[in-house]
Amino acid sequence: xxxxxxxxxxxxxxxxxxxxxxxxxxxxxxxxxxxxxxxxxxxxxxxxxxxxxxxxxxxxxxxxxxxxxxxxxxxxxxxxxxxxxxxxxxxxxxxxxxxxxxxxxxxxxxxxxxxxxxxxxxxxxxxxxxxxxxxxxxxxxxxxxxxxxxxxxxxxxxxxxxxxxxxxxxxxxxxxxxxxxxxxxxxxxxxxxxxxxxxxxxxxxxxxxxxxxxxxxxxxxxxxxxxxxxxxxxxxxxxxxxxxxxxxxxxxxxxxxxxxxxxxxxxxxxxxxxxxxxxxxxxxxxxxxxxxxxxxxxxxxxxxxxxxxxxxxxxxxxxxxxxxxxxxxxxxxxxxxxxxxxxxxxxxxx
Amino acid sequence: xxxxxxxxxxxxxxxxxxxxxxxxxxxxxxxxxxxxxxxxxxxxxxxxxxxxxxxxxxxxxxxxxxxxxxxxxxxxxxxxxxxxxxxxxxxxxxxxxxxxxxxxxxxxxxxxxxxxxxxxxxxxxxxxxxxxxxxxxxxxxxxxxxxxxxxxxxxxxxxxxxxxxxxxxxxxxxxxxxxxxxxxxxxxxxxxxxxxxxxxxxxxxxxxxxxxxxxxxxxxxxxxxxxxxxxxxxxxxxxxxxxxxxxxxxxxxxxxxxxxxxxxxxxxxxxxxxxxxxxxxxxxxxxxxxxxxxxxxxxxxxxxxxxxxxxxxxxxxxxxxxxxxxxxxxxxxxxxxxxxxxxxxxxxxxxxxxxxxxxxxxxxxxxxxxxxxxxxxxxxxxxxxxxxxxxxxxxxxxxxxxxxxxxxxxxxxxxxxxxxxxxxxxxxxxxxxxxxxxxxxxxxxxxxxxxxxxxxxxxxxxxxxxxxxxxxxxxxxxxxxxxxxxxxxxxxxxxxxxxxxxxxxxxxxxxxxxxxxxxxxxxxxxxxxxxxxxxxxx
Numbered sequence: 001x002x003x004x005x006x007x008x009x010x011x012x013x014x015x016x017x018x019x020x021x022x023x024x025x026x027x028x029x030x031x032x033x034x035x036x037x038x039x040x041x042x043x044x045x046x047x048x049x050x051x052x053x054x055x056x057x058x059x060x061x062x063x064x065x066x067x068x069x070x071x072x073x074x075x076x077x078x079x080x081x082x083x084x085x086x087x088x089x090x091x092x093x094x095x096x097x098x099x100x101x102x103x104x105x106x107x108x109x110x111x112x113x114x115x116x117x118x119x120x121x122x123x124x125x126x127x128x129x130x131x132x133x134x135x136x137x138x139x140x141x142x143x144x145x146x147x148x149x150x151x152x153x154x155x156x157x158x159x160x161x162x163x164x165x166x167x168x169x170x171x172x173x174x175x176x177x178x179x180x181x182x183x184x185x186x187x188x189x190x191x192x193x194x195x196x197x198x199x200x201x202x203x204x205x206x207x208x209x210x211x212x213x214x215x216x217x218x219x220x221x222x223x224x225x226x227x228x229x230x231x232x233x234x235x236x237x238x239x240x241x242x243x244x245x246x247x248x249x250x251x252x253x254x255x256x257x258x259x260x261x262x263x264x265x266x267x268x269x270x271x272x273x274x275x276x277x278x279x280x281x282x283x284x285x286x287x288x289x290x291x292x293x294x295x296x297x298x299x300x301x302x303x304x305x306x307x308x309x310x311x312x313x314x315x316x317x318x319x320x321x322x323x324x325x326x327x328x329x330x331x332x333x334x335x336x337x338x339x340x341x342x343x344x345x346x347x348x349x350x
Numbered sequence: 351x352x353x354x355x356x357x358x359x360x361x362x363x364x365x366x367x368x369x370x371x372x373x374x375x376x377x378x379x380x381x382x383x384x385x386x387x388x389x390x391x392x393x394x395x396x397x398x399x400x401x402x403x404x405x406x407x408x409x410x411x412x413x414x415x416x417x418x419x420x421x422x423x424x425x426x427x428x429x430x431x432x433x434x435x436x437x438x439x440x441x442x443x444x445x446x447x448x449x450x451x452x453x454x455x456x457x458x459x460x461x462x463x464x465x466x467x468x469x470x471x472x473x474x475x476x477x478x479x480x481x482x483x484x485x486x487x488x489x490x491x492x493x494x495x496x497x498x499x500x501x502x503x504x505x506x507x508x509x510x511x512x513x514x515x516x517x518x519x520x521x522x523x524x525x526x527x528x529x530x531x532x533x534x535x536x537x538x539x540x541x542x543x544x545x546x547x548x549x550x551x552x553x554x555x556x557x558x559x560x561x562x563x564x565x566x567x568x569x570x571x572x573x574x575x576x577x578x579x580x581x582x583x584x585x586x587x588x589x590x591x592x593x594x595x596x597x598x599x600x601x602x603x604x605x606x607x608x609x610x611x612x613x614x615x616x617x618x619x620x621x622x623x624x625x626x627x628x629x630x631x632x633x634x635x636x637x638x639x640x641x642x643x644x645x646x647x648x649x650x651x652x653x654x655x656x657x658x659x660x661x662x663x664x665x666x667x668x669x670x671x672x673x674x675x676x677x678x679x680x681x682x683x684x685x686x687x688x689x690x691x692x693x694x695x696x697x698x699x700x701x702x703x704x705x706x707x708x709x710x711x712x713x714x715x716x717x718x719x720x721x722x723x724x725x726x727x728x729x730x731x732x733x734x735x736x737x738x739x740x741x742x743x744x745x746x747x748x749x750x751x752x753x754x755x756x757x758x759x760x761x762x763x764x765x766x767x768x769x770x771x772x773x774x775x776x777x778x779x780x781x782x783x784x785x786x787x788x789x790x791x792x793x794x795x796x797x798x799x800x801x802x803x804x805x806x807x808x809x810x811x812x813x814x815x816x817x818x819x820x821x822x823x824x825x826x827x828x829x830x831x832x833x834x835x836x837x838x839x840x841x842x843x844x845x846x847x848x849x850x851x852x853x854x855x856x857x858x859x860x861x862x863x864x865x866x867x868x869x870x871x872x873x874x875x876x877x878x879x880x881x882x883x884x885x886x887x888x
Contacts, residue, residue, distance in 0.1 A: 052786075057786050076794075076795075078789045078790070078791075078795075078798075082790065084786075090784050092784065092787075093806075103788065104791035104792055107788075107793045108792050152790075152791075155791060155792055
């Protein structure tokens with residue numbers, strides 16, 4: 001973990017309790033300057049509380065928040081110099097778009113001229129030129145999101161935090177905006193801490209992904225690292241993987257309910273949890289490999305997800321090309337691809 | 351920060367409320383420097399005092415129930431329907447509330463008493479029954495419910511109800527399960543106000559109650575100014591204090607339980623034309639209630655003021671020859687307006703500071719206790735406040751007896767609870783995350799209040815100011831003690847005229863009351879106008 005003088009934001013054992021329940025439980029996290037970090041987790045995992053603690057909206061029950069190495073204990077929200085884009089935007093209903101975007105600059109004592117200039121600049125940046133006089137209520141969801149972003153960026157915060165930035169938007173808009181956001185932050189050199197429950201969003205946006213569970217950090221890594229080597233069953237299942245199973249690893253094979261699975265050279269031995277990516281489940285003729293019945297198939301655009309029911313083992317998910325996909329009720333055989341099988345919790349033997 | 355906000359209202363209440371009340375209690379219960387607490391038991395043991403306590407309580411409960419019954423449909427109509435003359439009607443509805451109690455008493459006497467309108471037409475008389483008092487109380491407090499409940503109602507998002515109906519709730523069920531709980535705090539606040547007003551009702555009961563019916567307040571007044579038994583009056587004041595304190599404690603508890611964040615929208619988008627026979631019937635029903643209950647007594651009042659040829663009663667107001675005052679009665683109008691403006695400014699300032707401090711979610715026990723404390727001036731006899739001012743603020747360092755500020759101060763004291771009650775439900779309904787959004791953008795707590803809360807509560811603030819202004823104009827119980835003879839306010843002048851025998855004095859009282867009514871109506875109309883201009887911003 002990049003813990004050093006270059007960390008813009010550091011959390012050290014940050015803890016927040018609501019009653020007896022710990023929403024944040026001893027969280028350590030560093031965000032370097034210009035880095036985009038995305039906190040990923042199901043609802044209730046403490047992501048939003050993390051942002052509120054950094055913003056100074058939620059007092060800590062333990063630990064510290066440091067910005068530029070300075071402890072923020074006792075520093076009120078309006079003096080921390082961080083930006084926060086709220087989940088449902090929280091645009092000020094009584095102000096127009098320009099009034100919303102100019103708000104931060106105005107609070108920091110910018111002149112009328114500077115404010116107008118900044119509003120124009122930012123509305124251009126987020127792709128809403130000339131919208132300054134529009135009423136907030138007349139904006140579509142995507143436009144509101146852009147205005148909220150412009151408003152958060154306008155005071156030039158040293159750290160920009162996004163709470164479910166694209167949560168309420170429709171899928172195609174979300175996919176387009178996430179690319180735009182990453183490009184924009186890269187261009188501006190903004191340091192970003194975002195939270196989301198959507199892995200696609202996190203992977204597309206972040207330099208580094210932090211997976212949270214029950215107020216603790218379950219895993220940290222680049223999107224590729226997290227995707228390729230989930231640290232445990234929780235992370236694997238949260239990322240959408242269904243084929244997670246207990247097995248005993250001996251040498252380069254693992255004994256599982258699905259039969260002997262090949263695992264990579266040097267895998268940790270003993271009883272482990274294994275993940276089989278759908279792409280690693282190859283369909284073959286019914287008389288070869290593990291015998292399964294096709295229980296369901298779902299068209300996913302680029303491929304078909306096939307749910308397979310072995311005779312007496314948990315269901316399996318396989319990904320196959322559209323033209324190869326079997327029909328529901330078909331009998332098929334299954335073989336496994338060692339490259340797509342991950343031994344969780346420790347991975348390679350050192 | 352919170353302590354800073356609350357320091358000013360606390361100091362204000364300590365000096366101008368707690369201190370005078372303490373002074374009068376001490377004067378009543380202390381003999382030769384020794385406290386005589388045995389007096390409490392003696393007074394409570396008297397059967398006529400027990401009778402007064404019982405009557406005070408049940409008539410207040412009955413009045414509150416009747417007022418809610420009559421006014422909640424009105425609150426709905428004003429909140430959700432758009433119809434021609436709505437603004438004017440809203441102001442008209444508020445007029446009764448600001449009329450001096452003695453005038454209302456007299457107007458109802460003229461309507462339902464001996465030789466009154468109903469007596470002339472059908473031989474019906476209600477002045478010997480409790481109905482006259484109850485009706486007059488509904489007349490008075492109709493506006494409290496319409497304004498407090500309707501103000502919030504008009505800003506509730508109707509789509510919430512629509513969402514419930516899509517989930518299978520009938521129109522009534524949707525209202526009961528979605529809107530009613532959201533309105534809860536406002537209804538509770540309004541009911542509390544009505545209960546307190548009727549519990550401490552003075553002028554109305556004094557005139558319509560006759561010898562049979564007497565509230566605590568009337569009894570306190572009788573003991574103070576007729577029997578001059580100051581210690582019994584002090585004991586009764588303490589009893590009233592305790593009763594009101596108990597009610598307020600219950601209220602604070604219910605409000606805390608029901609506090610919730612509501613989705614507020616612009617009032618202009620929630621009102622629309624009535625549709626269908628049912629809604630038109632409801633509108634018509636509300637109009638009938640307003641006409642019969644509110645306008646008829648006012649009409650009788652105006653008719654009586656015009657009973658002399660060529661506006662004789664009005665012309666008499668411009669001369670000091672009557673001998674009742676040192677100045678012409680007409681000058682009371684100017685005095686009243688000046689006092690009311692100053693009192694409104696004080697009440698809005700003190701009330702806003704208090705409401706802002708009370709809105710904070712992390713408000714501790716001390717601050718919440720202050721919430722209840724703020725309401726006490728409503729419950730404590732106005733007579734006591736006025737008399738307390740006279741005996742407590744007459745020596746250095748607080749020798750205010752000969753300054754004009756004394757009257758607005760007493761009136762502001764009564765106005766502050768209105769400001770707080772009106773602003774709190776709306777302030778509490780402002781989404782906390784809007785405030786957080788502003789704070790993260792660099793707004794200090796003070797800027798957050800100014801930039802986020804104030805624009806959203808401006809309507810409530812104007813309504814509160816209107817209330818404070820109206821209350822100041824109509825305040826009688828305290829003012830009657832401290833207004834100087836050469837500077838009477840309108841209600842004081844009316845009461846003095848009514849206290850004199852003779853048709854001319856009676857007619858002049860009616861004329862002056864009509865003037866007060868018109869002044870209030872005009873002031874309220876201006877306020878309504880102001881309100882609509884501002885809603886364009888939202």
